[in-house]
Amino acid sequence: MKALLTPVSPQRAPLSRPSLMREFHSPAEGRGKVRARLGDALRRARPHLLLALPILLLLVALGFGAAAWRAERDNAAIAALVAGKDIPVSLSARAPLLLARVQHLARRGVTEEIEPLIESLDRRGETDLSARARYALGNARLRQAFDHLERSNLDPAGPLITLARQDYRRALQGRPDLWDAKFNLDVASRLLRDFPEFDRKTGDELKAEPKKIWTEIPGQPRGEP
Amino acid sequence: MRRLVPLLFLLCSSLAAEAQVRSVEVRTPRPFGYFLGDLIRAQIDIVVEPGFALQAASLPQPGAITYWLDLRNVAVTQASVGDGSRVRLDLTYQNFYAALDARALEIPGFVVSFVSDTDKGATTAKAQVPPWSFNISPLREVQPPAREDPRSYLRPDGRVASLDTQPLVIGGAGFTAMALLAFAGLAWDRTWWPFAKRGGRAFAGCLRRLRALAGRGEDEAAYEDALLALHRALDETDGRRVLADDLPAFLARHPAYARERAGLAAFLDASRHSFFGPGPAAAMRRLPLADIVALTRKLTAIERES
Incomplete structure (x- = not known):
């Protein structure tokens, strides 16, 4: 093995060295050229960049300022609505402003204008x-x-309570942790309770089972632990 | 059975079903302590024979189940356990029962179908999910203290918090400050006030001087001043005196200005005519002041780029 290898290796050595050197040098030269070209391009673009940068930054700052101004204006409208002033609000207004308008209308009892909002x-x-x-x-x-109810008008009160309960229910469907809605739904439900047996069965064959209809009447111990 | 959590129901509707649907298990986080409007979650694990797939249409549909119960969400995940496959249903209900006292309510059960398609035909298996119950509690006492105005029982309507403008103001101020800084950088680059006297911008200073001279109109003295100003700028750029014969050497030392070789040659020629030849009037005809201003403007741009 050694006798075979020794005459070969000295022949190869001078061949391989220049080729290696060339391979080693060319990428570094290329990199240097690329870097020089990049630096040149950057130098040439510098005046334009310096001109564009302040304009861009100023535009962004103006955008922020406009947004702050709009928010400030909406805040003033919200404050006026909370104070009880009747300020018109378009349907495309910001969401918190719409809610402030809804709460204002609700305080005044104008329910029919609330739905579209x-x-x-x-x-x-x-x-x-x-x-x-x-x-x-x-x-x-x-x-x-x-x-x-205070004027003993029972007939129109019933549908209103039903509607109010539906509103509370939909509010809770959207936000299950709205505790005020839970509380007021409880208040409304005690005014007008569901009649499950009437809902489920129709016709005259309804069994008179007062215990099942008014199951919530308390104070009747059933003898269970 | 109501007391057990998790509740475990094994289903044995028929011998065949027993073989295909191995187990049905209902798990709930807790079977008590729910109020009106609370979400009730249940996890149902159904283990079936391998090859049986859930029929999506047989799942309960989200919506109102009874007048007091909504099914909000049904999520299905499938996994294989052992040699069977497990179908897990995550159900979210919402309770709307306004209770006066603590009581147990029952959530109704339902049937889920599984199908196995083979060469010999389809086999259907049904898994009966049993009903399970939970305890709800009332929100208020049964008889609250009497009040004059029944409206005072209600919780208030709530208020809208005003919008937070602080991040917008801070952002606007920050970007304005950055824009001012960038403007300062631009002013420094263009030698605008207060950087008019900065070094390294000989042509920019010359251009300002030339513009002032151009405002004086067709004045021979002004023309000579303009020529001298550009000469001084060239000298300052090169660091030595540049005369007409020195142009090739100047361009060799500052190759960026080679673009304006013709303009510079014309300028030096006009300068020679003005100072050493027929005089400024003839030179003005060869190279008007406006051309010198235009040349200087181009030189200024090259100066900024280098």
């Missing part, structure tokens, strides 16, 4: 704000029902 919130996917708006609508309807 809530629909607009729903369309935008504002589940949280829409749930709070529905809760305010339910409150407004329940207050109207109380007005009727």
